[in-house]
Amino acid sequence: xxxxxxxxxxxxxxxxxxxxxxxAMIVVxxxxxxEVHGLFRLVGFDLAVRVHNFVGIAWLIAFAFFVFWVFTTxxxxxxxxxxxxxxxVVRYYAxxxxxxxxxxxxxxxxxxxxxxxxLVYLMLAATLLPVQMFSGFLYWGYxxxxxxxxxxxxxxxxxxxHMAGAFSILxxxxxxxxxxxxxxxxxxxxxxxxxGWEGIEEGEVQDWERPVKPTCET
Amino acid sequence: xxxxxxxxxxxVVFVLCAGAVLAQAADxxxxxxxxxxxxxxxxxxxxQGWTTVDHSRxxxxxxxxxxxxxxxxxCVSCHSEAASQFHxxxxxxxxxxxxxxxxxxxxxxxxxxNFCISANNMQDKSCNACHPxxxxxxxxxxxxxxxxxxxxxxxxxxxxxDLNAFSGSDDPEEQQIVADIQADIQQAVQSVILPxxxxxxxxxxxxxxxDGVKHGDLDSSIAQPPKSLDVHMGVDGKNFQCTRxxxxxxxxxxxxxxxxxxxxxxxxxxxxxxxxxxTCESCHSATPHKAGSKANDHTDRVACQSCxxxxxxxxxxxKTWWDWSKAGTLQDGKKYNEKGExxxxxxxxxxxxxxWEKDVKPEYFWFxxxxxxxxxxDFIDPEKIVAVSAPVGSREDKxxxxxxxxxxxxxxxxxxxxxxxxxxMLSGKDGYWETLDWQNAIEKGMQALxxxxxxxxxxxxxxxxxxxxxxxxxxxNVVRCAECHTGQGGRxxxxxxxxxxxxxxxxxxxxxxxxxxxxALAGVALHGLGRAFSRKGGKES
Numbered sequence: 001x002x003x004x005x006x007x008x009x010x011x012x013x014x015x016x017x018x019x020x021x022x023x024a025m026i027v028v029x030x031x032x033x034x035e036v037h038g039l040f041r042l043v044g045f046d047l048a049v050r051v052h053n054f055v056g057i058a059w060l061i062a063f064a065f066f067v068f069w070v071f072t073t074x075x076x077x078x079x080x081x082x083x084x085x086x087x088x089v090v091r092y093y094a095x096x097x098x099x100x101x102x103x104x105x106x107x108x109x110x111x112x113x114x115x116x117x118x119l120v121y122l123m124l125a126a127t128l129l130p131v132q133m134f135s136g137f138l139y140w141g142y143x144x145x146x147x148x149x150x151x152x153x154x155x156x157x158x159x160x161x162h163m164a165g166a167f168s169i170l171x172x173x174x175x176x177x178x179x180x181x182x183x184x185x186x187x188x189x190x191x192x193x194x195x196g197w198e199g200i201e202e203g204e205v206q207d208w209e210r211p212v213k214p215t216c217e218t
Numbered sequence: 219x220x221x222x223x224x225x226x227x228x229x230v231v232f233v234l235c236a237g238a239v240l241a242q243a244a245d246x247x248x249x250x251x252x253x254x255x256x257x258x259x260x261x262x263x264x265x266q267g268w269t270t271v272d273h274s275r276x277x278x279x280x281x282x283x284x285x286x287x288x289x290x291x292x293c294v295s296c297h298s299e300a301a302s303q304f305h306x307x308x309x310x311x312x313x314x315x316x317x318x319x320x321x322x323x324x325x326x327x328x329x330x331x332n333f334c335i336s337a338n339n340m341q342d343k344s345c346n347a348c349h350p351x352x353x354x355x356x357x358x359x360x361x362x363x364x365x366x367x368x369x370x371x372x373x374x375x376x377x378x379x380d381l382n383a384f385s386g387s388d389d390p391e392e393q394q395i396v397a398d399i400q401a402d403i404q405q406a407v408q409s410v411i412l413p414x415x416x417x418x419x420x421x422x423x424x425x426x427x428x429d430g431v432k433h434g435d436l437d438s439s440i441a442q443p444p445k446s447l448d449v450h451m452g453v454d455g456k457n458f459q460c461t462r463x464x465x466x467x468x469x470x471x472x473x474x475x476x477x478x479x480x481x482x483x484x485x486x487x488x489x490x491x492x493x494x495x496x497t498c499e500s501c502h503s504a505t506p507h508k509a510g511s512k513a514n515d516h517t518d519r520v521a522c523q524s525c526x527x528x529x530x531x532x533x534x535x536x537k538t539w540w541d542w543s544k545a546g547t548l549q550d551g552k553k554y555n556e557k558g559e560x561x562x563x564x565x566x567x568x569x570x571x572x573x574w575e576k577d578v579k580p581e582y583f584w585f586x587x588x589x590x591x592x593x594x595x596d597f598i599d600p601e602k603i604v605a606v607s608a609p610v611g612s613r614e615d616k617x618x619x620x621x622x623x624x625x626x627x628x629x630x631x632x633x634x635x636x637x638x639x640x641x642x643m644l645s646g647k648d649g650y651w652e653t654l655d656w657q658n659a660i661e662k663g664m665q666a667l668x669x670x671x672x673x674x675x676x677x678x679x680x681x682x683x684x685x686x687x688x689x690x691x692x693x694x695n696v697v698r699c700a701e702c703h704t705g706q707g708g709r710x711x712x713x714x715x716x717x718x719x720x721x722x723x724x725x726x727x728x729x730x731x732x733x734x735x736x737x738a739l740a741g742v743a744l745h746g747l748g749r750a751f752s753r754k755g756g757k758e759s
Contacts, residue, residue: 171735
């Protein structure tokens with residue numbers, strides 16, 4: 001199989017940096033967050049709170065750069081959801097992968113995400129992570145609620161939302177880490193996210209994968 | 219190509235690590251200069267005591283004294299308003315300032331406690347040992363200024379009794395005794411000071427009839443405390459006297475709490491340079507910790523004392539239980555005492571059963587600065603534990619903060635018909651300590667208070683709360699976050715009605731969350747196993 005692969009430069013330096021930086025922050029936030037929640041004792045409550053607050057605010061700021069990058073580079077198009085080939089992808093992971101079939105939607109420079117990934121990452125980047133960051137920010141600003149006119153908020157409800165978000169992210173993390181092993185080799189996708197170079201099988205570019213021509217390109 | 223790249227990565231990592239280390243070091247440096255600490259230090263620069271009066275050189279104090287009254291007259295001959303000022307204060311009247319025609323708050327009034335229960339309208343004479351009058355005469359007598367202002371404490375009653383017994387004698391030996399006593403009296407009268415810890419402590423350390431009986435954060439260990447026992451009063455530290463915080467206006471000493479708080483406002487000296495220094499915030503401000511510290515976010519709802527006094531009675535034990543119902547047992551027909559592990563009485567025929575504790579963890583309650591204290595006129599529910607004194611406040615009360623308390627439990631007599639607490643007379647020839655006769659002691663005690671008694675009594679379990687505010691521990695010994703922010707028996711486990719991170723959780727979201735995570739793990743495990751087996755099979759075929 002490997003001899004048919006073509007190496008393409010799929011992930012730019014900033015993307016790779018952002019991926020791993022965000023991954024590290026999320027892992028730290030999960031660990032310290034669960035410690036603050038009282039699930040285990042690792043670094044101590046007060047250090048966990050301080051780290052969680054610091055990393056959380058750092059994430060919020062760094063995420064703003066990511067949003068900027070996504071829109072200025074046009075990479076947002078990678079997140080536009082589609083139903084085409086969705087069934088094929090689902091079928092592949094549920095059935096074809098066990099029979100050694102080829103992935104129905106090989107990666108392309110301008111289509112890094114298969115239809116399933118598009119949907120999941122859109123939900124993640126546009127909904128789950130912002131909800132988590134926003135609820136975390138409100139949690140962090142608890143003492144200012146009265147000043148912000150938010151004293152009707154319930155910390156219990158907010159904590160519940162934040163916990164639900166944390167569990168959702170953990171579920172994603174488990175699945176995501178597993179899915180990285182479904183490449184041509186166990187570590188192929190991981191290597192690609194480190195070096196930027198992904199080995200892909202030759203194949204035809206789908207129509208829907210072609211970039212939409214911008215109307216006024218500068 | 220590769221080495222340069224690795225060098226670059228190394229440099230980035232190095233800079234990040236160095237930054238983190240520097241940030242940590244800066245944090246530690248900032249902790250040294252927490253703004254509230256700096257402020258307090260500035261507000262309390264060491265005062266070089268100075269005065270324009272040397273009392274030992276005043277003629278008014280060089281003459282012979284034959285009675286306490288003459289001493290007071292000598293003081294008032296210069297300090298003309300001192301006695302009349304003092305007569306208006308709670309230290310003299312033992313009455314709260316709250317105008318309430320029905321109930322007179324205070325020891326001299328209708329208030330009760332669960333120690334010696336009542337002063338019986340000042341007629342239980344043993345209580346007067348702590349009244350700042352000569353010979354325990356109470357408000358009938360003259361002010362003994364030297365209780366608070368004398369460096370040398372002598373037994374005045376004995377000294378004047380002996381002096382008067384021997385004076386006028388022709389015996390040269392007895393004349394010498396008179397001269398010696400007079401010299402002692404004059405020396406004591408001439409050594410006038412601002413009140414020191416020992417002066418205040420001569421009563422406040424021994425409240426309830428013994429060292430450390432009442433307060434828990436005030437006992438004889440505070441007279442010369444090490445800094446580890448109290449950062450403010452520590453003799454190896456700032457060596458504060460009581461009056462450093464208990465500031466005084468016209469002999470009214472700040473800090474007494476009945477139904478009114480010790481301080482009406484939370485003000486620092488920056489906001490009002492003449493404010494009483496009775497609160498921590500007076501000198502330390504409302505945000506004393508370094509900027510950005512989570513501790514500063516707590517000061518609106520958690521009193522400083524809650525974290526900074528992790529344990530009280532750290533050197534001497536304090537009494538935590540006093541069961542009057544066990545009193546009256548004789549041994550070989552005689553009254554007896556029995557001592558326990560701290561060398562303190564755990565049983566006394568005249569007082570009943572007692573418990574003592576050391577290094578006590580406070581109990582925490584919402585507290586707006588006022589205490590609710592029962593009087594002989596308040597009805598009780600004897601089916602429940604009766605709170606003779608309890609802090610006022612709730613989470614909904616904006617002025618209330620979580621505050622540490624010593625809770626003293628016990629059993630004391632109540633009227634089974636009228637459902638009020640009773641005030642037995644304890645000392646004197648008709649007192650319980652002499653007669654061991656409850657019925658008679660209660661009748662006498664209630665008569666002294668002009669209160670009715672049905673004639674039928676029993677004992678009820680009660681509690682009495684003392685705010686804990688002294689024995690502030692060094693910074694390194696403060697209560698750690700996780701001692702409250704924990705789901706397993708934390709210090710604030712009993713305070714409900716609000717969500718506290720680390721302590722509280724919404725059970726179903728945790729259950730649901732973990733089910734989802736386990737589901738994901740099981741799913742990927744099965745999927746992975748499926749791949750492993752099918753691929754192997756695939757290759758073989």
